[in-house]
Amino acid sequence: MTEKTSLKSLVDQHIQSLNLAEREPVNLYGPIDYILSLKGKRIRPILTMLAYQSVSGDLPQKALNLGSAIELFHNFTLLHDDIMDKAPVRRGKPTVHTIWDNNVAILSGDALFAYSMELVVKEFPNHAAALIQEYTQTCLEVCEGQMEDMDLAENDSATIPQYIQMIRKKTAALLGGCMSMGAIAGNASEDIRIKMKTFGESVGIAFQLQDDLMDAFPPEGFGKQVGGDIIENKKTFLLLKAQEIANPEQKEKIENLLNQKDNPEEKVREMLDIFEVLNIRELTAQLIEEYIQKARELSKELSREIQFEPVAAFLQEIANRKL
Amino acid sequence: MTEKTSLKSLVDQHIQSLNLAEREPVNLYGPIDYILSLKGKRIRPILTMLAYQSVSGDLPQKALNLGSAIELFHNFTLLHDDIMDKAPVRRGKPTVHTIWDNNVAILSGDALFAYSMELVVKEFPNHAAALIQEYTQTCLEVCEGQMEDMDLAENDSATIPQYIQMIRKKTAALLGGCMSMGAIAGNASEDIRIKMKTFGESVGIAFQLQDDLMDAFPPEGFGKQVGGDIIENKKTFLLLKAQEIANPEQKEKIENLLNQKDNPEEKVREMLDIFEVLNIRELTAQLIEEYIQKARELSKELSREIQFEPVAAFLQEIANRKL
Numbered sequence: 001m002t003e004k005t006s007l008k009s010l011v012d013q014h015i016q017s018l019n020l021a022e023r024e025p026v027n028l029y030g031p032i033d034y035i036l037s038l039k040g041k042r043i044r045p046i047l048t049m050l051a052y053q054s055v056s057g058d059l060p061q062k063a064l065n066l067g068s069a070i071e072l073f074h075n076f077t078l079l080h081d082d083i084m085d086k087a088p089v090r091r092g093k094p095t096v097h098t099i100w101d102n103n104v105a106i107l108s109g110d111a112l113f114a115y116s117m118e119l120v121v122k123e124f125p126n127h128a129a130a131l132i133q134e135y136t137q138t139c140l141e142v143c144e145g146q147m148e149d150m151d152l153a154e155n156d157s158a159t160i161p162q163y164i165q166m167i168r169k170k171t172a173a174l175l176g177g178c179m180s181m182g183a184i185a186g187n188a189s190e191d192i193r194i195k196m197k198t199f200g201e202s203v204g205i206a207f208q209l210q211d212d213l214m215d216a217f218p219p220e221g222f223g224k225q226v227g228g229d230i231i232e233n234k235k236t237f238l239l240l241k242a243q244e245i246a247n248p249e250q251k252e253k254i255e256n257l258l259n260q261k262d263n264p265e266e267k268v269r270e271m272l273d274i275f276e277v278l279n280i281r282e283l284t285a286q287l288i289e290e291y292i293q294k295a296r297e298l299s300k301e302l303s304r305e306i307q308f309e310p311v312a313a314f315l316q317e318i319a320n321r322k323l
Numbered sequence: 324m325t326e327k328t329s330l331k332s333l334v335d336q337h338i339q340s341l342n343l344a345e346r347e348p349v350n351l352y353g354p355i356d357y358i359l360s361l362k363g364k365r366i367r368p369i370l371t372m373l374a375y376q377s378v379s380g381d382l383p384q385k386a387l388n389l390g391s392a393i394e395l396f397h398n399f400t401l402l403h404d405d406i407m408d409k410a411p412v413r414r415g416k417p418t419v420h421t422i423w424d425n426n427v428a429i430l431s432g433d434a435l436f437a438y439s440m441e442l443v444v445k446e447f448p449n450h451a452a453a454l455i456q457e458y459t460q461t462c463l464e465v466c467e468g469q470m471e472d473m474d475l476a477e478n479d480s481a482t483i484p485q486y487i488q489m490i491r492k493k494t495a496a497l498l499g500g501c502m503s504m505g506a507i508a509g510n511a512s513e514d515i516r517i518k519m520k521t522f523g524e525s526v527g528i529a530f531q532l533q534d535d536l537m538d539a540f541p542p543e544g545f546g547k548q549v550g551g552d553i554i555e556n557k558k559t560f561l562l563l564k565a566q567e568i569a570n571p572e573q574k575e576k577i578e579n580l581l582n583q584k585d586n587p588e589e590k591v592r593e594m595l596d597i598f599e600v601l602n603i604r605e606l607t608a609q610l611i612e613e614y615i616q617k618a619r620e621l622s623k624e625l626s627r628e629i630q631f632e633p634v635a636a637f638l639q640e641i642a643n644r645k646l
Contacts, residue, residue, distance in 0.1 A: 114462035128451035
């Protein structure tokens, strides 16, 4: 725990030390400094650093720039996603496009992405080509996932495989990329790199499904609004599974609820009733368990070859906080 | 001429062969394929390839991916700039955000930028770190230039040095980047690389000033609307210089014209009259000549050390087409 806390401080300090706030023009770098100073949990850089350590045996801070690059990329995607989603708030604060405007948020995001490239190769010039290749593939998958998410929102016949592919790209690919890039920097074999990447992706899919589940069935004291996804007609696994296994009468009921514009509380309550009858909660938990199980097996295999425990422990800790 | 034409075909074919049109989701890659298929003159990749050849003596096509990367980056900036400028048309065709929408144009641009990274390092893994470092710096300057351009539009006390810095970043930095990255790939000394980069930037500034000049004083048969910049109150060198050297009476006249909303033809005619009286045409031509002269000197120096003539000849050819 203490080690993770100190890695987080290292990342925070390092990002601070890049002095992006002092660059000009201020309309370009101010918004970058703003979103980076909202902090966040820094899961991705810590994961990258631990992945690097697990294969190299080196201190994790040797991959501090590499990890920070991925954190910067993540924040770049938030800047642009928030424009696309017209989101007013991020991490409890107004979004960049709200404080400044869309143009500033587009361009600051572009600059943040550009800046991240150099950090990818800074510590590992000998692995620069392989790191950039993997970085490119990861970034493209994240963009594809965001587009597939927007496509799904418009698609009335969305399927569960489409949904799983979307979250694998939009959310899980970057966790896989952290593992894979940490592995490349640490000189891992191709076999180990792929196992680590698959591990990261499996955990990422499980996390996203868990997010969806908690939106409908929050643990006690969760604090967040219940059923936000239901109110917005978001095509989560829960809804898609319900539509798949519902009988004609239940299907019609779901359809009517999707078309219901007023009385959101009633809408949530009635949708949850259907989920309850169809056992959606357990079906989602089962699918999460499948991905967790896959990650556990990979973790076991990896632990025989490298010092993988700190990586697994870190993700377990995050999962516990979520559950 | 023939060689340049064949290099252009090589670039066109190579970009076609990336098969971006066949990737999914189509809403992400369709717009990318669309903007790349509008072609354009492919000046930047040809310049990169010739720069590479001039230092290495190798065939220019060995830097085909590197050159294409910069062309892809350039098109990414067009996608995003067109959103910011609310531009309906690009290269005679509707812009991406007009055919699709802003979100698609943002995200397709992001993916295009991501894709370009891998092409930067593909042919030169041993120079990957240095290439990415230079690429990052160039991309950041282009973003800074675009922001400074938007800032200048809102700034009633814009100065000529601010304007020159803006065009150096927004337009010239990428030409400098082509030269510099070609030099790195070709294993040039640091001294030669910097001279080549400065050469590219000087030519780029001259080109932009020439563009501004032709907007107000077009050569015969130019075809484009005269005075578009004047109608839009664009802060070009011409306007800023006129404001700088005008007497109080002329200053007031300029101010009134800037506030004039109707009768654009009269506005252009009267502004051109002031430019004529203040000798703005010659003053601009003199400044262009200064940058061209600087480029000529660097070209002479470089020709003593490397095979620089094809690079200089290519840019001369482009300049002739412009003048």
